[in-house]
Amino acid sequence: MTALHHHSHSHGHTPEQITRRLRRAGLRPTRQRVALAGLLFKRGDRHISAEILQEEAQAMRVPVSLATIYNTLHQFTEAGLLREVAVDGARTYFDTNVSDHHHFFVEGDNELIDIPDAVGLTEVPTPPEGMEITAVEVVVRVRRTDA
């Protein structure tokens, strides 16, 4: 078992469980937040953008405004339920896997894929004077081999 499967169903995803989880995180379990949390955490590890999440919400007949989508994604991130991954200049991705891991970024598809092995650095660099490390991000850019 790798770091990737850290939270495989340690919470569940019934409305009640989600509600409890939000409350634990200090967030009011509103209609929208419960619905979005349901979408985000129902499946396993996901890399989702605001736009995709809104599409999924609409498909589930839970219309949520984009503003609320963004609010929610950021609140969830602050609460430690999501991890923000900035790798593409354009879009921002939110990773439902908050454990320590890194990513492949598929150029062209603009898709993120978890790196299934624990990759580390040969040597953690010493930060400049007066600075402390907050995170180490490794992104391995890949592209489809033109078959």
Place this chain on the structure above:
Amino acid sequence: MTALHHHSHSHGHTPEQITRRLRRAGLRPTRQRVALAGLLFKRGDRHISAEILQEEAQAMRVPVSLATIYNTLHQFTEAGLLREVAVDGARTYFDTNVSDHHHFFVEGDNELIDIPDAVGLTEVPTPPEGMEITAVEVVVRVRRTDA
């Protein structure tokens, strides 16, 4: 000598030298491109954004439109004179150091700093089926220690 000092003045920066360098790269040495190349490569390794480059150009009394700045930055990147670094969701940075190296990203300042040591991965991850690695990027996020 580390990978950081790879091109320390292997080219020089007189207008003539810049002109030759651009031609070698297959780029017409226009007024604007020569001026921008001069600004970019005069000093050592830099991490520059389109906006900053334009400010510097104006300070040097070489007005260049933002559109041309962007065109030029991308052309230089394709020509291998610059390296694009996407680490911040917002701005895009262009690194005049095209050698293999990684970065600190100073949160708050939104500033990039070269990592002065050659940092590698303990293990280069195997890319998914049908994909090949195009680049490996390591970003160490840091923040000022609140003194």
Place this chain on the structure above:
DNA sequence: ATTTGTGCAAATCGTTTGCATCTGA
């Protein structure tokens, strides 16, 4: 003369914001 580059202004895209209205505890 022909090709290529430049500047301007408008357009685009993802994201944020202001604010009136609604909701959950």
Place this chain on the structure above:
DNA sequence: TCAGATGCAAACGATTTGCACAAAT
């Protein structure tokens, strides 16, 4: 009740684009 959340539409900042004009070969 009333702090906090939501939706809408307008605002935003970085980047791109369309197109007439200018410059390089």
